[in-house]
Amino acid sequence: MNNPYEPIKTQILKIIPETAQIKTFVLKPENHFEFNAGQFIQLTIPGVGEGPFTPSSSPYEKEKMEVTIMQVGKITSTLHNMKENDLVGIRGPYGNRYPVDEWRNREILIVGGGVGLAPLRSLFLTLTYNLKEYKKIVLCYGAKTPEDIVYKESILNKWQKEFAGKISFRVTVDVGDEKWKGKVGLVTTTLDGIDEEVSNISESIAVVCGPPVMMKFTTLKLLDVGYTPEKIYLSMEKNMSCGIGKCGHCQLGKFLACRDGPVFTYEQLKDIPAIWD
Amino acid sequence: MEKLFVGKDNFLKFVQNLVERFSVYAPVEKEDFLFYEKVNQENIDKIKVDTRRAIHPLKSFFLPARRKVSEYFNSSLVHEQQNCVILGAKNCDLHALKISDSVYSGEKFGVEYKDPFYIEAREKTTLISFDCLSPDEVCFCRLVGVDPFPGEGFDLNFSSLEEGFIIQVGSDKGEKLIKENEALFSAAEQNMINKRDKNRERVVKLIEKNNREFKPAKSYRELIRDSDASPVWKEHSEMCVDCGGCNQICPTCRCFLLTDSKTKDKYERHYLWDACLLTGFARVAGGANPRPYLHQRFANRLLCKFYFFPENINLDACTGCGRCIAVCPGKIDMRKVFRDLAVEKKITVGLEK
Secondary structure, eight states: OOOTTOOEEEEEEEEEEOSSSEEEEEEEESSOOOOOTTOEEEEEETTTEEEEEOBOSOTTOOSOEEEEEEOOSHHHHHHHTOOTTOEEEEEEEESOOOOGGGGTTSEEEEEEEGGGHHHHHHHHHHHHHTGGGSSEEEEEEEESSGGGOTTHHIIIIIHHHHTTTTEEEEEEESSOOTTOOSEESOGGGGGTTGGGTOSOGGGSEEEEESOHHHHHHHHHHHHHHTOOGGGEEEEOOOOOSSSSSOSOTTEETTEEHHHHOSEEEHHHHTTSTTTTO | OOOEEEEHHHHHHHHHHHHHHSEEEEEEEETTEEEEEEOOTTTGGGBOOSSSOOSSOTHHHHSOSEEEEEOTTSOOOOOOOOOEEEEEEOHHHHHHHHHHHHHHHSSTTOSSOOOHHHHHHHHTEEEEEEOOOSOOTTOOGGGGTOOSSOSSSOSEEEEEOSSEEEEEEOSHHHHHHHHHTGGGOEEOOHHHHHHHHHHHHHHHHHHHHHTGGGOBSSOHHHHHTTOTTOHHHHHHHTTOOOOOHHHHHOSSOOOEEEEEEEOSSOEEEEEEEOOTTSTTTTOOTTSOOSOOSHHHHHHHHHHIIIIIHHHHHSSOSOOOOOHHHHHOTTOOOHHHHHHHHHHHTTOOBSOOO
């Protein structure tokens, strides 16, 4: 019997602290496991429960997988107390992926807020694997304070050097500190003057992931500067339980986030009441 | 297929034969309601197969309120599903299975992922339905386009007459049962079929009469469109006590939650019924909730039935069985909700003869 509720035994290879509340878990599933950027998995804490998370590593990395998780509830708190070599479970991958094949030869703007950079990191690593396929990539990121920036070394240093002249980075914090030399302002301020980076806004792609309020105001600003609803991609956070279109928890209008998402265009969602709540 | 007839005495023999071979479940009356019970020699003469639908939704046989679905990291879970016969299902019950079939074993809700437990339970169950003869006051199948007698979805269907039953075969499984009990049946005569049709007509008229005041000139599907901001939701949910009883009793409500636990030597995962009326149903980690207000959840339940499912599989996820009305402690009646949505949209309601 092919049992879709059965998780695959998975080992925690490594735990990387990102911020005070965020850690990246490097996972090694016992069976072969592949995913595409944007798809999610159900992560089992044995005997405790499951939660949906989107991998943050490159889909081209087949041996292991990374998931970046903020401590907010029961599952994530238990996970944060686990140690390297501990056992978890995974099911999936579920849902749709970022349609990167449709984005060839286009300018792509990625906007992340807080831990919302996690799925976007997987997307970023997918895009940079075939960088010449895309006309331009701009990565915007906002965190509350410099202490809250995830993948700090990559986003502030490594990627900036590696992709100098090819990818633009716009990083901001809501509140700075004495060491912070970068921009201070909400993530939406990274879109000020975006037309200097992106030449053909109405034909270009925007991808947004972050807390609901960040996604709301970022989407409104993107529309304001000329992005079109069908080219704004949003990752919708819902409380998927089964992940396979049955349990009903992630219903969103006529959609199920696990089946039709979690990646949606704003065009699909714009008439659904209370999508940002 | 030729229609068959079985006299009252032979019908009892047929039921006896079934009980000897299978686990048979049939409705038995308790106070105001009918409940499915396992048929045995003590209750066999108390079963009420040809009156009205039981209050138990049929989903309990295929989607029990709690079911172990995994003992993980140790794939030794043995799932024992018995062959069983359900006797006395009504057309509203059969109709509801179309919804759960679409979700748990259909293509639209996951081409790759189907629920093997549901599929097995459906395969191992024989459905013997009966025409509804005495609908409840709360029954309103005709308002949502469902008839009180089955046309499909059964293995055998029985239509009650004074002298016995007319039998219609609906599947190979049903055909096999007939063959195995061949001596009990004879061919149905045309005058019996005419009597059956008259009975059916009488019940349709009775349901329509009972629901005259609620019948809108447009379908529930049309009435609910763009109704999110309607004051009707707040008005009708005022009496709602947030118990989720309507979810649990509804034959088409199929939402569930997976919960994990640890026993002495293994990890277990259970499927548990969940209810979208409850506060935390859609809440995400960190506390954000897309439907924090009761009236939103109340509206969502009916939007699921008359917007979500029609958009997905072009079927209303409501069969008019009226169970939600029968069990609601706040006496909420969805027919009145739709009546008021119609009034608000200035659509004629309740004037038909």
